[in-house]
Amino acid sequence: MKLSLPLAMLLALSLAPAARAANEADYKAAYAAAEAASREAAGMRNQWTVTVSALAAAKKAADGGDFDRAVAAAKEAEALAKASIFQATSEKEAWKAMEIR
Amino acid sequence: MASSIRVRATANGDITEVQALIQHPMDTGLVKDAKGEVIPAHFIQRLKFECNGKDVFVADWGTAVSKDPYVKFSFKGAKKGDDLKVSWTDNKGGSDTTTAKIS
Amino acid sequence: MNARFFLLGSLSAALVAFALTSPRVIAADKVDPVADAKAFQNFFFQKFPTVKHEDFVNGPYSMNEDMKRQWQEKEEFPPYEFALDAGKEMFATPFRNGKTYADCFPNGGIGIRQNYPYFDTGEGKVVTLELALNRCREANGEAPYSYVKDEMASLTAYMAFTSRGKPMDIKIPDDPRALAAYENGKRYFYTRRGQMNFSCASCHVQSPGERIRAEILAPALGILNAMPIYRSEWSGMGTTSRRFVTCNSQTRAVPLEPQADEYRDVEYFLSYVANGLPISGPGARP
Amino acid sequence: MTITTGPHPTRRLILQGVAGVALLGLGNLPFAPARAAANDKYPEEAFKQKSEADAIKALYGKTAEPSDKVKLDAPEIAENGGVVPISVTTTLDKVTSISFFVAENPSALAASYKIPDGTIPAVANRLKMAKTTNVTAIVEADGKLYSATKEVKVTVGGCGG
Numbered sequence: 001m002k003l004s005l006p007l008a009m010l011l012a013l014s015l016a017p018a019a020r021a022a023n024e025a026d027y028k029a030a031y032a033a034a035e036a037a038s039r040e041a042a043g044m045r046n047q048w049t050v051t052v053s054a055l056a057a058a059k060k061a062a063d064g065g066d067f068d069r070a071v072a073a074a075k076e077a078e079a080l081a082k083a084s085i086f087q088a089t090s091e092k093e094a095w096k097a098m099e100i101r
Numbered sequence: 102m103a104s105s106i107r108v109r110a111t112a113n114g115d116i117t118e119v120q121a122l123i124q125h126p127m128d129t130g131l132v133k134d135a136k137g138e139v140i141p142a143h144f145i146q147r148l149k150f151e152c153n154g155k156d157v158f159v160a161d162w163g164t165a166v167s168k169d170p171y172v173k174f175s176f177k178g179a180k181k182g183d184d185l186k187v188s189w190t191d192n193k194g195g196s197d198t199t200t201a202k203i204s
Numbered sequence: 205m206n207a208r209f210f211l212l213g214s215l216s217a218a219l220v221a222f223a224l225t226s227p228r229v230i231a232a233d234k235v236d237p238v239a240d241a242k243a244f245q246n247f248f249f250q251k252f253p254t255v256k257h258e259d260f261v262n263g264p265y266s267m268n269e270d271m272k273r274q275w276q277e278k279e280e281f282p283p284y285e286f287a288l289d290a291g292k293e294m295f296a297t298p299f300r301n302g303k304t305y306a307d308c309f310p311n312g313g314i315g316i317r318q319n320y321p322y323f324d325t326g327e328g329k330v331v332t333l334e335l336a337l338n339r340c341r342e343a344n345g346e347a348p349y350s351y352v353k354d355e356m357a358s359l360t361a362y363m364a365f366t367s368r369g370k371p372m373d374i375k376i377p378d379d380p381r382a383l384a385a386y387e388n389g390k391r392y393f394y395t396r397r398g399q400m401n402f403s404c405a406s407c408h409v410q411s412p413g414e415r416i417r418a419e420i421l422a423p424a425l426g427i428l429n430a431m432p433i434y435r436s437e438w439s440g441m442g443t444t445s446r447r448f449v450t451c452n453s454q455t456r457a458v459p460l461e462p463q464a465d466e467y468r469d470v471e472y473f474l475s476y477v478a479n480g481l482p483i484s485g486p487g488a489r490p
Numbered sequence: 491m492t493i494t495t496g497p498h499p500t501r502r503l504i505l506q507g508v509a510g511v512a513l514l515g516l517g518n519l520p521f522a523p524a525r526a527a528a529n530d531k532y533p534e535e536a537f538k539q540k541s542e543a544d545a546i547k548a549l550y551g552k553t554a555e556p557s558d559k560v561k562l563d564a565p566e567i568a569e570n571g572g573v574v575p576i577s578v579t580t581t582l583d584k585v586t587s588i589s590f591f592v593a594e595n596p597s598a599l600a601a602s603y604k605i606p607d608g609t610i611p612a613v614a615n616r617l618k619m620a621k622t623t624n625v626t627a628i629v630e631a632d633g634k635l636y637s638a639t640k641e642v643k644v645t646v647g648g649c650g651g
Contacts, residue, residue: 048458098403156606159603163599283573436569439573454648454650456650
C-alpha cells in the first residue's frame with residue numbers, strides 16, 4: 001500500500017492540464033523562484049550540478065524565445081534546488097546512521 | 102630538458118631485459134578538447150633500440166598505443182656496460198634519442 | 205501550479221518520516237577520535253579478513269586479484285615516474301629569492317608527508333600538505349600553483365615518495381577546535397550529497413571491492429595514503445584536492461573550491477583514522 | 491619494506507625468458523632464415539586499415555592460424571580502456587615479427603614489432619581499447635603466421651556525474 005501512494009502522486013503530477021502558452025512574465029517569475037531556491041542551496045554548500053544546468057537551460061530557452069520550455073526548465077531547477085535543501089537539512093542528523101561505531 | 106625516454110636495461114646472464122617509458126601524448130586525432138576542437142593526431146610511429154651497432158628491437162606504433170607509452174622486451178648478445186641507443190620519431194617529425202648503459 | 209509543490213512537499217515529508225525512524229539515531233555523543241579510529245580500522249579488518257592490514261593502502265588492488273596483477277605490471281615502470289622526477293627537480297630549484305621548499309618544511313621536506321595534514325593551533329585550522337606548499341611559494345614571492353594541476357601533484361608526489369613505508373602519523377592536539385575540525389571532517393565523510401544522494405561512505409564503506417562499471421571501489425581505510433595518484437582515467441596526476449572535487453561532481457554535487465574547510469577537515473579525519481598504515485604515494489590508479 | 495613493486499612478477503617473466511631462450515638456442519643453430527616478408531618501412535597502409543583482416547593482409551600479405559604456442563596475456567576486465575597492459579610470449583622458433591590487433595578499434599592494427607635474430611620473441615606493452623572487443627596477437631615465425639585471441643571487457647569507470 002505504501003509504495004502505490006507515491007506512484008499515484010507522481011501520476012497526478014504528470015497529468016496536470018497544459019496551461020495556455022507561457023509568456024516572458026511567467027518565465028521571469030518561475031526563474032526568480034528557481035534562482036532564490038538555488039541560492040539558498042548554495043548557501044548551505046549543498047548545490048547540485050543538475051540544478052545549475054536546469055537554470056542554464058531555462059535561460060537559454062528564454063533567450064531563444066521558447067518560454068514554454070523556459071518555464072518548465074525553471075520549474076525543474078526550483079524542484080531540484082528544493083530537493084537539495086531538503087537533503088542538506090535531513091542529513092544534519094541522518095549521517096550518524098551510517099557512522100562506523 | 103630531461104629526455105622524454107626513461108629506459109632500464111638489466112643484463113641477467115646472456116639475456117638483457119629492457120623496459121622503456123616515453124613521455125608523449127600519443128594523441129589519436131579523434132578526441133576533442135574542452136573548446137570542442139579536434140586535437141590533431143600526434144603519436145610516435147617508430148621506436149628503435151640499437152646495441153653494439155645492431156638493431157635489437159624495432160617498434161612500429163599506431164594511435165592505439167597508450168599515452169606515455171611503455172614497452173618491455175629482452176634480447177641476447179649484450180653484457181653489462183654495453184650502450185643501448187634508444188630513438189623515436191613521431192608523425193609530426195618530432196624525435197628524441199638517448200643512450201643508456203646496460204647495468 | 206502550487207498543487208504540484210504541495211504534492212512534492214508531502215512526498216518529501218514521507219521521506220523524512222522514513223529517515224527519522226532509522227534505528228541508530230543517537231543523541232550527540234562525546235567525540236572520541238581514538239575510539240573512532242579503532243572502530244574504523246576493525247570494521248575493515250573484519251569485513252576483509254584476508255587482506256593484510258598494510259595492503260589497504262593499495263585501494264582497489266587490495267580488493268581484486270586481477271586488478272592487482274594489472275597494477276603490479278604497471279608498477280614495474282609506473283606512469284607517475286615523470287611527475288616524481290619533475291617534483292624532485294622542482295624541490296631542488298631555488299625560488300627567485302634563492303630559497304627552496306626545503307627551507308619551509310621540517311627536515312627539509314624529506315620524509316615528513318606522514319604528518320600531514322596537521323592542526324595549526326595558531327590559525328585554529330587544519331593545514332594540508334598542498335596548502336603548506338602554496339603558502340611556502342607565496343611566502344617566497346612566487347605565485348601559488350593550482351591545487352588540481354600537475355605542478356602541485358609533482359611536488360606532493362616527491363614528498364610522498366620520500367615518506368614511502370612510514371606509518372601515517374596524524375596528531376589531534378588538546379584543543380577543542382582541533383576536535384571540532386576532526387568531527388566536521390567525519391560529518392562530511394558520512395553526509396549524503398548530490399542528486400545521486402551518496403556520501404563518501406556509501407561507496408567507500410558500504411561497498412569497497414564492488415564494481416562501479418569498470419572500477420573497483422577502494423576501501424576508505426588508507427584511501428589517502430597513496431596520494432597523489434596518477435589516474436589512467438585522467439591520464440595524468442591528481443592531487444587529493446582533484447580527487448575530492450571529481451568525486452563530488454560524480455554524485456552531481458557542485459564541488460567546493462579546492463582546500464575549502466570541509467575538504468581540509470575530511471582529509472584530517474580520513475588521515476587520522478588511517479594512523480599506523482604506511483604511506484604508499486605516489487600511487488597509480490585506474 | 492617495499493610496498494608496491496612486487497618482486498615476483500619480474501622474476502616470473504625472466505624465468506619465462508630463460509625457458510624461451512633454452513628452446514630457441516636449440517632451434518636456430520642453422521643459418522638464420524631469409525629476411526621475413528615485413529620490410530623495414532613503417533607500414534603506413536596497414537595502420538590505415540579499419541578491419542583486422544585487411545590490416546593483417548596489408549602488413550603480412552597472408553592469413554594467420556591460431557596456435558597454442560602463442561601465449562597472449564591480457565586482463566579479463568580492463569582497469570581503464572586507455573591503458574590496457576597486454577603482452578605476448580611464444581615458444582615458436584625463428585620469430586621475425588610480433589603484432590597486436592584490437593578488433594573494434596577505429597583502426598585494428600595497434601602495434602607491430604620487428605624481432606631481429608637474437609631477440610627473445612616476447613613483448614609487453616600498454617594499448618588503448620575503444621570498447622569491449624577481441625585482442626589478437628600475431629607472431630610471424632619462419633614465414634608463417636600464428637595467432638592468439640582474447641576478449642577484454644572495457645567500460646568507463648565511476649558513477650556518472
